Amino acid sequence: xxxxxxxxxxxxIAFAGHAKVRLPKIFGDSMILQRNQPIPxxxxxxxxxKITVQxxxxxxxxxxxxxxxxxxxxxxxxxxxxxxxTVKGKNTITIKNVLxxxxxxxxGQSNMEWPVSASNNAAKEIRQANYPQIRHFLVQKDVAVxxxxxxxxxxAWEAATPANVGDFTAVGYFFARNLYKExxxxxxxxxTSWGGTDVxxxxxxxxxxxxxxxxxxxxxxxQVSLDSLAKEKAKALLTKIESLQNALPTASEAQSWKEAAxxxxxxxxxxxxxLWETQRLSNLDGVVWLRKTINITSTDAGKSAVLNLAMIDDxxxxxxxxxxxxxTNQYNAKRSYNIPAGILKEGKNVIAIRVTDxxxxxxxxxxxxxxxxxxxxxxxxLAGEWSFKVESIASGATSISPNLYPTLLYNAMIHPLxxxxxxxxxxxxxxxxxxxxxxxxKAFPLMINDWRKHWGQGxxxxxxxxxxxxxxxxxxxxxxxxxxxxxEAQAMTLDxxxxxxxxxxxxxxxxxxxxxxxxxxGKRLAAIALKNAYDKNIIAGGPTFDSxxxxxxxxxxxxxxxxxxxxxxxxxxxxxxxxxxxxxxKFHYAKASIVGNQMVLQSENVEKPIAIRYAWADxxxxxxxxxxxxxxxAPFRTDEWKGITEEAKYGISK
Numbered sequence: 001x002x003x004x005x006x007x008x009x010x011x012x013i014a015f016a017g018h019a020k021v022r023l024p025k026i027f028g029d030s031m032i033l034q035r036n037q038p039i040p041x042x043x044x045x046x047x048x049x050k051i052t053v054q055x056x057x058x059x060x061x062x063x064x065x066x067x068x069x070x071x072x073x074x075x076x077x078x079x080x081x082x083x084x085x086t087v088k089g090k091n092t093i094t095i096k097n098v099l100x101x102x103x104x105x106x107x108g109q110s111n112m113e114w115p116v117s118a119s120n121n122a123a124k125e126i127r128q129a130n131y132p133q134i135r136h137f138l139v140q141k142d143v144a145v146x147x148x149x150x151x152x153x154x155x156a157w158e159a160a161t162p163a164n165v166g167d168f169t170a171v172g173y174f175f176a177r178n179l180y181k182e183x184x185x186x187x188x189x190x191x192t193s194w195g196g197t198d199v200x201x202x203x204x205x206x207x208x209x210x211x212x213x214x215x216x217x218x219x220x221x222x223q224v225s226l227d228s229l230a231k232e233k234a235k236a237l238l239t240k241i242e243s244l245q246n247a248l249p250t251a252s253e254a255q256s257w258k259e260a261a262x263x264x265x266x267x268x269x270x271x272x273x274x275l276w277e278t279q280r281l282s283n284l285d286g287v288v289w290l291r292k293t294i295n296i297t298s299t300d301a302g303k304s305a306v307l308n309l310a311m312i313d314d315x316x317x318x319x320x321x322x323x324x325x326x327x328t329n330q331y332n333a334k335r336s337y338n339i340p341a342g343i344l345k346e347g348k349n350v351i352a353i354r355v356t357d358x359x360x361x362x363x364x365x366x367x368x369x370x371x372x373x374x375x376x377x378x379x380x381x382l383a384g385e386w387s388f389k390v391e392s393i394a395s396g397a398t399s400i401s402p403n404l405y406p407t408l409l410y411n412a413m414i415h416p417l418x419x420x421x422x423x424x425x426x427x428x429x430x431x432x433x434x435x436x437x438x439x440x441x442k443a444f445p446l447m448i449n450d451w452r453k454h455w456g457q458g459x460x461x462x463x464x465x466x467x468x469x470x471x472x473x474x475x476x477x478x479x480x481x482x483x484x485x486x487x488e489a490q491a492m493t494l495d496x497x498x499x500x501x502x503x504x505x506x507x508x509x510x511x512x513x514x515x516x517x518x519x520x521x522g523k524r525l526a527a528i529a530l531k532n533a534y535d536k537n538i539i540a541g542g543p544t545f546d547s548x549x550x551x552x553x554x555x556x557x558x559x560x561x562x563x564x565x566x567x568x569x570x571x572x573x574x575x576x577x578x579x580x581x582x583x584x585x586k587f588h589y590a591k592a593s594i595v596g597n598q599m600v601l602q603s604e605n606v607e608k609p610i611a612i613r614y615a616w617a618d619x620x621x622x623x624x625x626x627x628x629x630x631x632x633x634a635p636f637r638t639d640e641w642k643g644i645t646e647e648a649k650y651g652i653s654k
Contacts, residue, residue, distance in 0.1 A: 016541065021091075021106075022481065023041075023042075023093060024150050024416065024420075028137075029093060030097045030099075031137070032100070032102075033077070033099075033284070034188075035077060035100045035185070036606070038074065039421050040074075040419045041055075041074060041281070047068055049063065051088070052089075054086040057334075058424070078100065079186060081099035083100070087096050101186025102423045104176070104426055105190045105425040105426070105427075106193065107428050108193050109197045109431060111195075111428045111515075112172070112191075112193040112426075113193040118168040118332045118333070119516050120517050123177055125165070129165035130161065131159070131180060134160040135187075136168045136169070136172070139413050140155060141402075143226065144404065145223075147204070147415040148415060150468075156479065160472060171521050172191055175426060176189055178523050179529060180390075183534065190422070192417065195361075196360060197432060199440065199447055199622050201405075201407065201408045202408055202409050202429075203447045204407055204410045204411075204450050206450075207449070211406065211446050212463060213442045214406075214442075221405060229437060234398075235299035244268050244280065244390075245267070249389075254391040257350040259352075260614050264387045267641050269387055271651040272386045273310045273311075273368055273383065275361040277361055283286045284357070284360065286309045286356050286357060286395070287355065288355050288362065290352070290353045291386065292382060292386045293350050295353065296347065302345070304372070308333065308334070308363055309370075309382070311331065311364050312328065313360070313363060314358045314359075315329040317353070317355050320339055320344070320346065325337045327373070333643065334649055351382070358653065365387075366381035405456065405652055408449075421454060422557070423461065428465040428487050430466075430467050436649065437488070437643070437648075438487035438645045439645075461499075463501070463502070464501055465501070465521055466501050467490070468504045469508035469509075471510045474619075475585035475644075477579050477619070480644030482618070482644060483617075486645075488635070488636075500525075500529075501528075501602075502521060503541065505632060506623070506632045507520050510606050527539075530646050542627050542632045542633050542634060543566060543635075546559050546560045548643060553607050554600055555608065555609045555612055559599070562625035563628055566596075566625065567594070568594065576592070577625065578599070579611065580591040580602075580609040580613075582610055590603045590606075591603065595650065611638050612637070613639075614636050615634075615635035
């Protein structure tokens with residue numbers, strides 16, 4: 001009898017443990033649910049288990065299916081709260097402090113990932129963040145070859161307070177703050193982004209299979225195991241490193257690398273600034289030492305100085321002649337270290353930097369002008385060749401790149417969120433696709449339609465940020481510009497219903513792919529949302545090209561969305577950024593004049609203009625046509641001449 005009772009107890013405990021009702025990780029205390037539409041609540045339990053969901057004054061019941069999955073759609077709720085959400089099965093889950101308001105998905109690559117703490121006026125923004133009804137949920141980074149049911153790790157909904165807001169997506173937060181000030185209702189942000197990612201990794205396999213442009217590509221995608229692939233990559237990475245420097249060092253050996261007397265003459269070289277993934281250490285996360293020898297005159301020996309090292313991804317410990325002069329653990333912070341008097345000596349001096357890269361890009365990056373040694377008023381550039389050697393490979397350093405195969409981020413970071421109720425999505429991505437800008441005309445709309453189809457909420461609002469100004473490769477109208485072509489592909493995506501585009505060519509940084517002014521980016525996205533999604537009677541964008549005619553050697557352009565009228569912010573009234581070309585297809589800068597709501601262009605180098613371009617360059621920051629509401633004119637061209645990205649096609653990484 002005792003054996004029977006013990007066996008029964010063991011079975012009961014095992015059964016009870018298995019049968020616990022469970023919710024997706026997106027559900028948690030302080031969450032925000034979407035107002036004015038059905039509220040999906042779903043999860044897992046034992047098969048046929050009775051599930052009851054209670055919220056505000058609602059109570060609904062269902063049964064889990066044979067696969068243990070269940071779903072209930074609560075009736076729409078007005079904005080408000082806080083409420084509790086209770087889910088009862090054989091156990092009970094109570095989620096507290098739930099608000100009902102507007103929920104927006106924030107996605108894309110690094111400029112969406114960019115935090116408030118690294119944006120303009122960060123200290124002030126963080127100190128003044130007092131918006132407990134703006135809440136942020138971070139989806140942890142993950143990849144998967146097939147759609148996952150739930151997201152990775154444990155995240156939580158956090159309120160926009162000084163304790164939390166520094167880690168929020170900056171674009172998302174400033175977008176939400178502008179909405180909240182106008183709407184005065186809770187705003188929820190679901191932040192799912194990953195820096196340096198292609199649009200193709202955010203699209204489902206099903207979408208590719210039904211797209212003529214990508215059918216062949218997706219059919220060739222192999223069946224892969226990410227675990228086995230990671231092991232293969234680990235082996236290949238170690239082999240590559242050993243070919244550069246032989247074996248990895250012992251800890252004591254690496255410690256000697258900071259010393260000025262150490263002989264690094266046999267070390268390999270790399271350029272700085274320049275992430276090492278783009279050079280000789282692709283796919284490496286770990287610790288790498290960089291060394292450079294400089295010569296100091298007798299006049300400067302012993303003086304105090306300042307060492308500037310641009311930015312370092314992720315953390316550094318920097319030494320001069322074996323003496324530690326500084327360290328920083330922030331990949332987007334410029335390094336500027338004071339060198340005390342007495343360290344610099346006459347003749348050879350050695351700068352040694354121990355760089356720790358935890359993921360993504362690694363090494364020194366940024367503007368070459370920000371790499372220098374300054375003594376008194378003299379500055380010596382440190383850009384150029386540096387010697388390097390790998391100290392160690394990080395555990396997990398051979399994790400799979402999200403760009404290795406298509407669909408990886410859709411499967412792991414979008415699919416598990418569906419069908420959570422949302423108002424819409426904001427998106428900031430495109431830098432990684434600039435080399436395939438022409439194909440982005442199909443890939444980007446494919447992604448938007450894909451998300452809308454799977455979410456099942458119709459054509460929900462989808463607003464995106466057009467690429468800003470950045471001197472990627474000196475591209476322009478005559479040599480070609482991949483960034484201009486990508487902006488064009490983004491603008492063409494506006495043909496999809498319920499989309500909007502924030503133009504930001506005027507607020508970029510030509511020398512930094514991550515401009516710090518995220519406030520205006522969020523504000524411009526919010527203006528689009530307030531006008532289109534919330535029916536506010538406002539101007540939400542700048543002038544867009546409508547038509548042109550030729551009169552002699554002049555081109556006369558008409559615009560839409562001129563608001564209160566055209567203007568330029570140049571104090572002398574010069575309008576810049578326009579070019580015209582004749583039949584030779586060579587573009588020349590045009591003298592441009594505002595006449596009412598039209599532009600009149602001419603160039604002494606073009607007798608018979610046939611084509612016009614505006615802001616057509618990687619760095620389009622000189623373009624300065626606005627409407628009087630302060631929104632910049634969108635880049636455009638009137639010709640359809642072949643660009644430099646038309647032949648580039650997406651292919652599966654090898």
